[in-house]
Amino acid sequence: xxAGAAPTYLAFDIGGTKVASGFVTLPASANxxxxxxxxxxxxxxxxxPTEAARGGEDLKNRIVxxxxxxxxxxxxxxxxxxxxxxxxxxxxxxxxxxxxxxxxILPGWRGQRIYDAFAAVTDLPVHMIxxxxxxxxxxxxYGAGRGRGVVLSIGVGTGIGGAIxxxxxxxxxxxxxxxxxxxxxxxxGRGFLCS
Numbered sequence: 001x002x003a004g005a006a007p008t009y010l011a012f013d014i015g016g017t018k019v020a021s022g023f024v025t026l027p028a029s030a031n032x033x034x035x036x037x038x039x040x041x042x043x044x045x046x047x048x049p050t051e052a053a054r055g056g057e058d059l060k061n062r063i064v065x066x067x068x069x070x071x072x073x074x075x076x077x078x079x080x081x082x083x084x085x086x087x088x089x090x091x092x093x094x095x096x097x098x099x100x101x102x103x104x105i106l107p108g109w110r111g112q113r114i115y116d117a118f119a120a121v122t123d124l125p126v127h128m129i130x131x132x133x134x135x136x137x138x139x140x141x142y143g144a145g146r147g148r149g150v151v152l153s154i155g156v157g158t159g160i161g162g163a164i165x166x167x168x169x170x171x172x173x174x175x176x177x178x179x180x181x182x183x184x185x186x187x188x189g190r191g192f193l194c195s
Contacts, residue, residue, distance in 0.1 A: 005027070007028075008024065009023070009028055009072075009081065009083050010023060010070055010085070014088045015089050019049075020050065021043045021044075021046055021047065022044050023070075024040050034062060042072065044073060050106070056102075056106060056108030056112045063114075084122070084126040085134075086128035087135070089131050090107070091130060092114070097115025098111065098112070101177075114126075114128055131155070133163045137166050137170055140153070152164055153165065160181065161180055163179045164178055164179040
């Protein structure tokens with residue numbers, strides 16, 4: 001990558017229904033455009049089904065195989081990948097790369113060591129955060145929350161989640177789950193089993 005060139009990352013969004021991937025080129029600076037309107041440019045979009053019932057170990061292995069295919073694609077297309085970014089369902093530990101908590105929507109996902117699995121196939125740096133946290137950061141940086149000091153983002157998909165972004169940084173609280181609005185007790189939910 002030449003000096004001043006916008007970095008491109010291999011990105012993954014791991015959800016309860018699908019695992020999406022693409023090459024994400026970020027703006028080279030706060031004032032430069034990598035894509036339209038100063039937003040990241042996403043190319044090489046593709047996805048695989050999560051197939052959660054097959055278990056967490058199987059999902060981890062299929063994601064790593066997916067990453068290998070995407071890295072081969074990047075090489076074939078002459079795209080220099082600077083690192084790997086992962087937005088994962090559940091509660092990932094960004095330091096260790098372990099999924100520390102997950103609902104029954106993804107059985108066996110808890111305890112999976114994602115960084116270790118990626119280290120077996122690439123020496124690129126890998127960073128992982130929660131999927132709704134990643135969405136919240138995107139909205140705060142490039143979307144509806146741009147220019148706001150505090151952003152609450154609610155993600156509705158296979159499950160419901162939330163993220164709090166304060167001055168451009170994800171706020172996760174003392175236990176890593178601040179903003180997880182889908183897991184807040186409510187009198188309206190009395191009698192409903194939470195996954």
